[in-house]
Amino acid sequence: xxxxxxxxxxxxxxxxxxxxxxxxxxxxxxxxxxxxxxxxxxxxxxxxxxxxxxxxxxxxxxxxxxxxxxxxxxxxxxxxxxxxxxxxxxxxxxxxxxxxxxxxxxxxxxxxxxxxxxxxxxxxxxxxxxxxxxxxxxxxxxxxxxxxxxxxxxxxxxxxxxxxxxxxxxxxxxxxxxxxxxxxxxxxxxxxxxxxxxxxxxxxxxxxxxxxxxxxxxxxxxxxxxxxxxxxxxxxxxxxxxxxxxxxxxxxxxxxxxxxxxxxxxxxxxxxxxxxxxxxxxxxxxxxxxxxxxxxxxxxxxxxxxxxxxxxxxxxxxxxxxxxxxxxxxx
Amino acid sequence: xxxxxxxxxxxxxxxxxxxxxxxxxxxxxxxxxxxxxxxxxxxxxxxxxxxxxxxxxxxxxxxxxxxxxxxxxxxxxxxxxxxxxxxxxxxxxxxxxxxxxxxxxxxxxxxxxxxxxxxxxxxxxxxxxxxxxxxxxxxxxxxxxxxxxxxxxxxxxxxxxx
Numbered sequence: 001x002x003x004x005x006x007x008x009x010x011x012x013x014x015x016x017x018x019x020x021x022x023x024x025x026x027x028x029x030x031x032x033x034x035x036x037x038x039x040x041x042x043x044x045x046x047x048x049x050x051x052x053x054x055x056x057x058x059x060x061x062x063x064x065x066x067x068x069x070x071x072x073x074x075x076x077x078x079x080x081x082x083x084x085x086x087x088x089x090x091x092x093x094x095x096x097x098x099x100x101x102x103x104x105x106x107x108x109x110x111x112x113x114x115x116x117x118x119x120x121x122x123x124x125x126x127x128x129x130x131x132x133x134x135x136x137x138x139x140x141x142x143x144x145x146x147x148x149x150x151x152x153x154x155x156x157x158x159x160x161x162x163x164x165x166x167x168x169x170x171x172x173x174x175x176x177x178x179x180x181x182x183x184x185x186x187x188x189x190x191x192x193x194x195x196x197x198x199x200x201x202x203x204x205x206x207x208x209x210x211x212x213x214x215x216x217x218x219x220x221x222x223x224x225x226x227x228x229x230x231x232x233x234x235x236x237x238x239x240x241x242x243x244x245x246x247x248x249x250x251x252x253x254x255x256x257x258x259x260x261x262x263x264x265x266x267x268x269x270x271x272x273x274x275x276x277x278x279x280x281x282x283x284x285x286x287x288x289x290x291x292x293x294x295x296x297x298x299x300x301x302x303x304x305x306x307x308x309x310x311x312x313x314x315x316x317x318x319x320x321x322x323x324x325x326x327x328x329x330x331x
Numbered sequence: 332x333x334x335x336x337x338x339x340x341x342x343x344x345x346x347x348x349x350x351x352x353x354x355x356x357x358x359x360x361x362x363x364x365x366x367x368x369x370x371x372x373x374x375x376x377x378x379x380x381x382x383x384x385x386x387x388x389x390x391x392x393x394x395x396x397x398x399x400x401x402x403x404x405x406x407x408x409x410x411x412x413x414x415x416x417x418x419x420x421x422x423x424x425x426x427x428x429x430x431x432x433x434x435x436x437x438x439x440x441x442x443x444x445x446x447x448x449x450x451x452x453x454x455x456x457x458x459x460x461x462x463x464x465x466x467x468x469x470x471x472x473x474x475x476x477x478x479x480x481x482x483x484x485x486x487x488x489x490x491x492x493x
Contacts, residue, residue, distance in 0.1 A: 007393065045421065081394060083421055135393035156372055157390045164392075165367050165411075209390070210341065213368035217460045326394055 001059070001073045001095070002305025003052075005088030006080025006108045007135070008044060010051035013301035014063035018309030019118060023062035024295075024302045027051040045083030052091050059301075070101050074308020077105040077318075078328030079135070085324035093320050104308040105318035108299075109136060109330045110148075112265035114310070115292040115303035123290055124261060128254045130246060131330075132274075133266030134160035134175065139204045139249060140330060141257050146310070148331045151253055152204025159242055160268045162208040166238060169216050170231060180235045181271055187236025192218065194241040196248075204249055211241055239273055247278045254287050263290045270297035334478050335466045336491050337458065343490070344370045344455075344463055345377035350487045352381020354480050355433045357403050362439035362446055362470075365455035370463055371437045372409075374455065378435060379405055396422060404432030410441045419445060449473035 004011040010027035027047075060066065075092035078085060089105075096103035113129050128151075129140045137154040157165070160177060167176025172183075194214050197207040215238050222229050254262055262282060268274065269291050282289045296303060311317075338344040355361070355378070363371045372390050379388040382401030391397040391409040395418070399405040406427040413419060419442050427434050428447055439446065449471030456464045469475050481487055 044418070079394070154389060155387055156376075158393070161390060161392050169367055209368075209372060213341075213370070214460070216366070216368035217457065220457065327397060 001056075001070050002106075002111075002301035002303070002308060003056075003073065003075040003088045003092045004108070004111070004299055004301040004304045005048045005052065005084050006076045006078070007084060007299060008047075009299040010048045010055050010088075011299060011301035011304075012052075012055045012059040013305050014059055014065060015118070015302055015305035015309065018306050018313075021118060021302045022065070023059045024300060025055050025059045025062070026298075026300055027055050044081055045087055048084050048087035052087055056091070067095060067099055070095070070099055072096075072102040072104055072308060072312050072317075073099075074104040074106050074304050074311070076108045076111060076304055077322055078325035079108055080324075080326065082324055082326050085326070089322065089324055093322070097320060102312060102317040103320060103322065104311050104316065105322045106304050106307045106311065107328055107330060108304075109138070109265075109328075110146075111303040111307045113140075113142070113263065114307040115265060115296040115300070116263045116290050117310075118296060118302055118306050119292055120290045123263065126257060126259045127261040127263055128250060128257060128259050129263045129265055130250045130269070131265045132159050132246060132268040134158060134164060134268075136266060137206045137208070137246075137268075138330065139253050141253065141259075146314075150329070150331045152206065152249070154206040154208060155198075156207050156209035157212060159206070159208055159246065160266070162212045162242065163268070165212055166215055166235070169219060170229075170235075175267075177268060177271060180239060181273065183232050184236040184239045184273065187230070187232030187234070189236040189240035191230070191233040192237040194218075194237055196241050196245050199245055199248055204253055206245060206249070208242065211238070239271075243271070243274045243277050246274060247281055250278060251281055251285065251287070254282070255285065260286065261288050261290065265292070265297070267298045270294045332475070332478055333466060333468045335464060338463050338465060338491075340461050341370060341373050344373050344465070345380070346490065347465065347487075348374040348377020349381040350377075350481065350484055352378035352433075353484070354477070355382075355403075357431045357433070358429065359473075360428055360434040360436070360447055360450040362450050362452050363435065363437045363455065364440055364452065366457070369455040369457060371455060374453070374465075375407060375435050375437070378433070379407075382433065395419075396427070398432075404430070406430070406432050406434045407437075408434065409437040411438045413438075413441055416442055416445065446470075451477060 013024040139151040141149040163176035384401035451474040452468040454466040
């Protein structure tokens, strides 16, 4: 069983042999909160507390298994919100203790990488992984399974965070990724030349704060002059700038480290413009690109269970005094 | 007294932050106001340099609070995503706000009722795409003399007062 409560989603999944998903429940997909009179609790940790048991029940019943069938329980212990992480970790510890099964603490970032192994056979090390989500933007060199080298990361905002913030400025829904992607499809991506920060600085670091400011200022100026705001063109040009930087740096890393494979992980890996562009460019270089299906890109517990399975195979169990770590890094 | 400084680039904003970071004392609280993209995180990155924090300060929008170790601890709050003040109460905010480090808060307007009486309000406004108007507005008495401390710094005088 995998348990994930690091941010907004309460998620529990049952996975067999690290690869076969038997059930995969994410609280925002089932209407657990209807039980509470339709009130959506705003406090993340309280929401997790209210959802976690019904979500576990649902994951068990959909899988046709019982708690006593579990061979281990994997749980995200960081990075994330402390209060949210604690809910999942406490429940996982209780189950591990009661069922006398191993507890496996899993790093959320590593779990995102493992989302790829749930669906794709034929992923071979060495490879380059781009982890890109609302909280993270990192380039990682994976020399061998579970051997990570951080090549670079964002120096300010994560890519997904910038999507959310631009969406907010334009009064669009949260999260910003899906809605921006949809509107951007009908826009002209080369109409506005937004900056591509750190594109040619030779490092593998990212910086999206300057791009964010450029987009916001562009909108602000049009507003002040009472001009029509070409939302779709702005979003399309903005998305293109983000994608260009992500693709360029990832491919450069693959070339430098001579890897023939790239994996994408995290919520922003669901962005079709990113998927398409990186695949196109990589194929010219004879590099294969893997990414999880959309539902496994965003936060879920199947990826946690999968990562936990492989850790357990290496006998990497956690003790029951495992604590949450808000700012856990991959390496 | 209130005072206002114009910075001409993100780099200048960061350098201003660095000078402020050298001046602050344990238990101080700086409350930042300014729209998205104004440069709040940039300013705070400068503060972290002034405090000799070794880690690179990134946006904490997703974790709400990041803690860093420098000459004194730096507690970096970003309450952008906070929709309910109870979320901050649950984080145990008092231990930070009234603690032994420097607390900096982005989007302070969202949790104004929790701010201590004494704090320094810092408002960042767009002037142009790169230029920013940064106003310092002491709340309570503690920061009344902050301006005088600031103009005693030579770097500061040379850069911002011509």
